[in-house]
Amino acid sequence: MNLLFGRLGWTDTPFAELIAHPSVNTAVASGAAGLVILGALVTTVLLTRYRLWVPLFRDWLTSVDHKKIGVMYIVLALVMMSRGVAEGAVMRAQQGTALAGGFLSADHFAQLFSTHGTIMIFFVAVPMIVGLINIAVPLQIGARDMAFPVMNQVSLGLTASGAALMMISLVIGQFATGGWTNYPPYTGLAFNPGVGPDYWLWAILISGVGSMLSGINFAVTIYKKRAPGMHYMRMTLFTWTSLCTAIMLIYAMPPLTVSSAMLALDRLLGFHFFTNDLGGNMMNYANIFWMFGHPEVYVLVLPAYGVWSEVASTFSGKTLYGYTSLVLATMAIAVISFTVWLHHFFTMGQSSSVNIAFGIATMVIAVPTGVKVYDWMATLWRGRIRLTVPMIYLLGFFMLFVIGGMTGMILANPSIDYQVHNSTFLVAHFHNVLIPGVLYGVLAGIHYWFPKVFGFRLDERLGRVTAGLWVVGFSLTFFPLYVLGLMGMPRRLPDFDDSAYGPWVTVAGIGALVVLAALAMIFFTFWYSIRHRDRFAVPLGDPWDGRTLEWSVAAPAPEWNFARLPQVRQVDDFWRAKQDGRAYAPIEEYEDIVMPRSTAFGLVIAVASFCMGFGIIWHIWWFAALGFVAIPAAMIFRVFRTDTERTIPAAEVREKTEAWLAAVHAATPVTRDEEDTPANRGRAVFEGNPA
Ligand code: HEA
Ligand code: HEM
Ligand SMILES: [Cu+2]
Numbered sequence: 001m002n003l004l005f006g007r008l009g010w011t012d013t014p015f016a017e018l019i020a021h022p023s024v025n026t027a028v029a030s031g032a033a034g035l036v037i038l039g040a041l042v043t044t045v046l047l048t049r050y051r052l053w054v055p056l057f058r059d060w061l062t063s064v065d066h067k068k069i070g071v072m073y074i075v076l077a078l079v080m081m082s083r084g085v086a087e088g089a090v091m092r093a094q095q096g097t098a099l100a101g102g103f104l105s106a107d108h109f110a111q112l113f114s115t116h117g118t119i120m121i122f123f124v125a126v127p128m129i130v131g132l133i134n135i136a137v138p139l140q141i142g143a144r145d146m147a148f149p150v151m152n153q154v155s156l157g158l159t160a161s162g163a164a165l166m167m168i169s170l171v172i173g174q175f176a177t178g179g180w181t182n183y184p185p186y187t188g189l190a191f192n193p194g195v196g197p198d199y200w201l202w203a204i205l206i207s208g209v210g211s212m213l214s215g216i217n218f219a220v221t222i223y224k225k226r227a228p229g230m231h232y233m234r235m236t237l238f239t240w241t242s243l244c245t246a247i248m249l250i251y252a253m254p255p256l257t258v259s260s261a262m263l264a265l266d267r268l269l270g271f272h273f274f275t276n277d278l279g280g281n282m283m284n285y286a287n288i289f290w291m292f293g294h295p296e297v298y299v300l301v302l303p304a305y306g307v308w309s310e311v312a313s314t315f316s317g318k319t320l321y322g323y324t325s326l327v328l329a330t331m332a333i334a335v336i337s338f339t340v341w342l343h344h345f346f347t348m349g350q351s352s353s354v355n356i357a358f359g360i361a362t363m364v365i366a367v368p369t370g371v372k373v374y375d376w377m378a379t380l381w382r383g384r385i386r387l388t389v390p391m392i393y394l395l396g397f398f399m400l401f402v403i404g405g406m407t408g409m410i411l412a413n414p415s416i417d418y419q420v421h422n423s424t425f426l427v428a429h430f431h432n433v434l435i436p437g438v439l440y441g442v443l444a445g446i447h448y449w450f451p452k453v454f455g456f457r458l459d460e461r462l463g464r465v466t467a468g469l470w471v472v473g474f475s476l477t478f479f480p481l482y483v484l485g486l487m488g489m490p491r492r493l494p495d496f497d498d499s500a501y502g503p504w505v506t507v508a509g510i511g512a513l514v515v516l517a518a519l520a521m522i523f524f525t526f527w528y529s530i531r532h533r534d535r536f537a538v539p540l541g542d543p544w545d546g547r548t549l550e551w552s553v554a555a556p557a558p559e560w561n562f563a564r565l566p567q568v569r570q571v572d573d574f575w576r577a578k579q580d581g582r583a584y585a586p587i588e589e590y591e592d593i594v595m596p597r598s599t600a601f602g603l604v605i606a607v608a609s610f611c612m613g614f615g616i617i618w619h620i621w622w623f624a625a626l627g628f629v630a631i632p633a634a635m636i637f638r639v640f641r642t643d644t645e646r647t648i649p650a651a652e653v654r655e656k657t658e659a660w661l662a663a664v665h666a667a668t669p670v671t672r673d674e675e676d677t678p679a680n681r682g683r684a685v686f687e688g689n690p691a
Contacts, residue, residue: 003622004620005620006615006618006621006623007195007619008172008173008618008620012172012173013033013172014026014029014030014032014033014170014174015033017029017030018030024103025108028090028103029108033170033171036167036170036171062599062602062603063153063598064145064150064153064598064599064602065145065149066145066146066149066152067139067453067556069156070130070131070133070135070136070453071131071453072156073128073130073159074127074131074132074446076123076156076159076160077125077128077131078522080123080124080163080166081119081120081124081519082519083119083167084115084119084124085515085516085519086516087112087116087119088116088515089513089515089516090104090112091109091116092477092509092512093512094112094494094495095493095495095496095509096505096509098494098495098501099499099501101495102495104494105494106494106495107177109494110178110179110492110494111174111176111177113179114175114176114177114179114180114196114200115169115170117179118203118204119166120180120434121180122162122204122207123159123163123166123207125434125438125439125442126299128438129245129299129300129303129304129442130155130211130214132307132442132445132449133214133245134146135449135452136238136242136449137218137221137238137242138221138561139549139550139557139561140236140238140239140548141225141226141230141235141239142226142228142549142562143221143226143227144225144560144562144595145225145561145596146218146221146225147220147224147225148217148220149596150599150601150638151213151216152214152217153601153602153603154210154213154601154602154605155211155214155217156210156602156606157210157603157606157609158206158213158605158606158609159211161206161207161607161609162202162204162206162207162208163207164610165199165206165613165614165617166199168614169195169196173194173195173196173199173617173618174195174196175196175200176196176197176199176200177192178196178200179492181289181293182200182201182263182289183286184263184274184275185276185282188263188267188274189266189267189270195617195618197263198264198267198616199617201263201264201267202264202612202614204256204260205257205261205264206612206613208256208257209253209257211249211253212249212250214246215246215247215248215249215250215253216246216250217246218242218243218246218249219247219250227567227568228566228567229566229567229568230568231568233323233327234568234570236310236548237306237309237310237323237327237330238306238307238309239306240326240327240330241302241303241305241330242302242303242306244302244330244331244333244334245298245299245302245303245334247334248298248337249299251295251338252296252338253292254292255288255289255291256289256292256293256296259285259288259292262274262285263285264616266280268616286344286345286348287341287342290341290344290345291338291341293341293344294338294340294343295334295337295338295341297337297430297433297434298337300438301438301441302330302334303441304437304438304440304442304445305330305372305441307390307442307444308376308394308441308444309376311390311393311394311444311448312376312379312380312394313379313547314448314544314545314546315386315388315390315391316379316380316384316385316386317383317384317386317545318379318383319571319572320379320571321375321378321381322371322374323571325371325375326371326372329368329375330368332368333368336364336368337365339358340358340361340362340365342354342355342358343358343362343411343417346414346417346418346421347417347418347421352414356414362412363412373402376394376398377398388460388544389447389458389460389464389466390445390447390448392464393441393444393470394440394444396436396471397436397437397440399471400436400471400474400475401436401440403432404429404430404431404432404433404437405433407428407429407482408429408433411426420486422490422492423485423486423489423490423491424481424482424484424485425484425485425486426491427478427481428479428482428485431474431478431481432474435470435478436474439470443467446458447463448544451538451555452541452550452556453555453556454555454556455533455539455555456529456533456534456537456538456555457538457543458526458529458536459525459528459529462524462525462528463525465521466518466521466525469515469517469521470515470518473511473512473515473517474515476511477508477511477512477514477515480505480507481504481508484504484505484508487500487504489501539554539660539663540660541553541554541660546574546575548573548575549568552566552574552577554656554657554660558656558657559648560595560648560653563590563653563657564587584665586661587654590650590653590654590657591650591653592649592653593647593648593650594647594648595645595646595648596644596645597644597645597646599638599641601634601638604630605634607627608627608634610627611624611627611630612627612631613627614627615627
């Protein structure tokens, strides 16, 4: 232990390990570390080569525009997802070759499922969802920005800082082996003195605060920043689900922060909250963690349900069937989800009557979820269906998610759960809700809102192939796990010698290859669409014949979103406005618009919190102190700034808006009959002459 580097030594890299013990296992670890380093180098070279550092800093990293922050969240999530999916595939390869001896050590496999689970939940699903909410909600409620734009940037910074800790754990030291739940006492000092659990703890502590702040920001934005006339029962369903998710984040994140902080105290200062002796009890961890953990999965899935609502209604050309029931179902799921956490440990010793109570509470969630599924189906019924990419994802969701939900119902029976708890049946269940439920929803949302942010849409053909690959890839990879689970295969199993597992893990392995192809296709779709962006341009801003406010402005949406705040009269206001000629009305008087000024505050907080986390993990106390002091210092400095706002002159707003309005009015109106052609021709799709 030394003062300068704490417990960090030269041998704490996978490369040193590779030299000391050359094997396929250590080579894989070094390869992964090499990829991280290579990725960082290539990014640096490209940014320098194309002189992008300044634009990156000026237009993105210091921006407080909710749309840009949303995009950065999603980019972060896509980077992390590439790692997460690759890790999933490596685990499948290990189990696929286990009968022949495999190629990974048990410890390495344990790190893989721990990083994979942690990354997928906290650094893929959460940022994807938060990113979409950032992009869509202010536009849908007719606002110019978030309630707290700078805090929004801080949330992103904290999330990125946690993600950076995850990435650096590949290169320096190693990650935890305790799964995404990091249960003590296994992760306590007695069993795990290394840095692994500390990486988990500080990545979660730092990003968790960011998520809670996001929740506050979203809730206040939706409460306070709605346009005139945007009553609660006129909001879009995506906004409703975002509001429920925001409230859930506010209540669910603190338990996670508390359980993690308590475990950190156990590890750093010898507290005994969760040890087996000296008064500790790990059941406290299990309870507090799952008080977060269960609501968390609905935090993720509710906004995806919101996307399905938008998609179903837009692409069947109908107002949502059962609007009120969808709102009430969302609220019911949000509330009930706080009463079911114990179903994650039915087998951990409480009496059967307690188990039964929680089992029943769990099953009750099927009712509001079913209401939603039937409402979406009724929305499609007799609609003018357009099979766009988001609709393909919706169909995949209908087929697959319902199966995953049903297996959840099976697990909710304590007596059945005793048989399949912690088997791959469970692994199949949760991937079956997370991938078709959350991931498909997010991908559908990206396809749907991409043109609004960038002014051009993504290629439909490639998007369809990608969606198809996700449906096939998911099914091949995860349905075999139900069978394996019923055969008795436990989760988190690095190797086995029961040859009966062989065929099923082989199929799952092939499925993982298809999923890898689907991942590659996502990036190819982006690349191809960006290259041909002129062909895909939709400057008028309404490529899907949209129904809600975000489609009533140009694409890309101007920085101020709305030149004049809209006056809302009903659900699907923009759609009705297009029909009775109110849409695209001329604006008589333009006004100056005050917007928040760009700032590096979030960036400073991100770097400082990273230093603090990294310092504590490695016991490099001076480094930790530096970060710890920099955070309040930056806050105090920020409080004294007075030049935090910037006025956009009315003339500038007028010029941009009038040019766009003129283009809209010059475009050929598309009549109902022509609408069956691909709906995304780059012109406004509306009926009649709006002038
Ligand atoms: C987005 C994520 C998500 C979602 C939506 C769900 C949804 C549900 N989950 Fe799942 N679950 C997870 C993510 C998710 N889960 C994760 C990550 C874990 C494991 C964590 C770990 O241990 O690592 C887990 C674990 C888990 C367990 C613990 C099992 C164990 O550890 O042994 C249980 C037990 O009750 C459960 C139940 C349910 C139920 C009842 C639903 C319900 O909400 C499903 C409701 C939906 C339907 C039922 C389908 C649609 C409904 C209809 C068409 C209406 C008609 C149907 C009926 C009337 C039945 N889940
Ligand atoms: C896309 C392809 C994916 C593949 C191939 C894959 C594969 C795997 C594998 C092999 C495991 C270990 C299973 C075991 O313990 O036996 C696992 C665990 C897990 N996965 Fe995935 N997965 C994928 C996507 C996702 C996604 C999108 C999410 C979340 C949004 C996710 C969340 C998890 C979680 C939470 C765990 C549990 C980790 C733990 O045991 O602590 N996965 N996955
Ligand atoms: Cu749960």
